[in-house]
Amino acid sequence: xxxxxxxxxxxxxxxxxxxxxxxxxxxxxxxxxxxxxxxxxxxxxxxxxxxxxxxxxxxxxxxxxxxxxxxxxxxxxxxxxxxxxxxxxxxxxxxxxxxxxxxxxxxxxxxxxxxxxxxxxxxxxxxxxxxxxxxxxxxxxxxxxxxxxxxxxxxxxxxxxxxxxxxxxxxxxxxxxxxxxxxxxxxxxxxxxxxxxxxxxxxxxxxxxxxxxxxxxxxxxxxxxxxxxxxxxxxxxxxxxxxxxxxxx
Numbered sequence: 001x002x003x004x005x006x007x008x009x010x011x012x013x014x015x016x017x018x019x020x021x022x023x024x025x026x027x028x029x030x031x032x033x034x035x036x037x038x039x040x041x042x043x044x045x046x047x048x049x050x051x052x053x054x055x056x057x058x059x060x061x062x063x064x065x066x067x068x069x070x071x072x073x074x075x076x077x078x079x080x081x082x083x084x085x086x087x088x089x090x091x092x093x094x095x096x097x098x099x100x101x102x103x104x105x106x107x108x109x110x111x112x113x114x115x116x117x118x119x120x121x122x123x124x125x126x127x128x129x130x131x132x133x134x135x136x137x138x139x140x141x142x143x144x145x146x147x148x149x150x151x152x153x154x155x156x157x158x159x160x161x162x163x164x165x166x167x168x169x170x171x172x173x174x175x176x177x178x179x180x181x182x183x184x185x186x187x188x189x190x191x192x193x194x195x196x197x198x199x200x201x202x203x204x205x206x207x208x209x210x211x212x213x214x215x216x217x218x219x220x221x222x223x224x225x226x227x228x229x230x231x232x233x234x235x236x237x238x239x240x241x242x243x244x245x246x247x248x249x
């Protein structure tokens with residue numbers, strides 16, 4: 001069931017989103033060669049707690065950390081570790097969920113570590129722009145399939161592939177809600193877009209194949225099947241009076 005949010009609900013979700021926005025701004029000065037993914041996670045957790053929130057991912061279905069930190073070919077759900085250290089030329093996706101006063105927001109951003117290749121810059125640009133294609137398609141005349149198609153068409157025309165096994169989703173009263181929002185789809189299909197919807201759009205875009213694998217040991221880490229790089233951007237977005245409003249940016 002899709003649970004629509006009131007204006008009061010949305011303002012509470014926005015407060016959770018504001019914490020994520022602040023963290024992403026602060027992370028710009030922290031992401032550099034030599035830092036461990038564990039230090040990134042500890043920084044994220046401390047900022048969430050200092051701002052009156054709770055890390056929504058920590059303990060969720062057994063996930064052990066407050067942030068997912070995913071390097072290069074890791075698409076999503078990278079587990080932070082003191083033994084995994086960023087190096088020059090990496091790209092790193094950081095996914096954060098925050099709960100504050102019972103309301104949830106979810107967002108992700110991919111960062112360059114030092115100087116990166118032109119291809120990696122283009123991968124990141126295309127992924128971020130695909131996110132905004134989804135946001136542009138989030139309007140009352142459309143259906144979820146129109147949003148999915150807008151992402152897929154833009155990414156594939158740009159020469160990259162879109163991950164199909166993981167999707168965007170509703171968010172607000174919980175970290176994951178209905179409806180699911182795939183990044184591939186057909187126009188005119190799926191649930192109708194309505195005022196009060198709050199959705200997390202999150203394109204995951206790969207250089208090579210869209211196919212992925214889940215690590216058999218930790219059961220969390222998702223990698224591209226061909227080990228080519230992947231980027232991930234996400235915002236929590238509400239539809240208010242027919243207009244999309246980003247709650248995490």
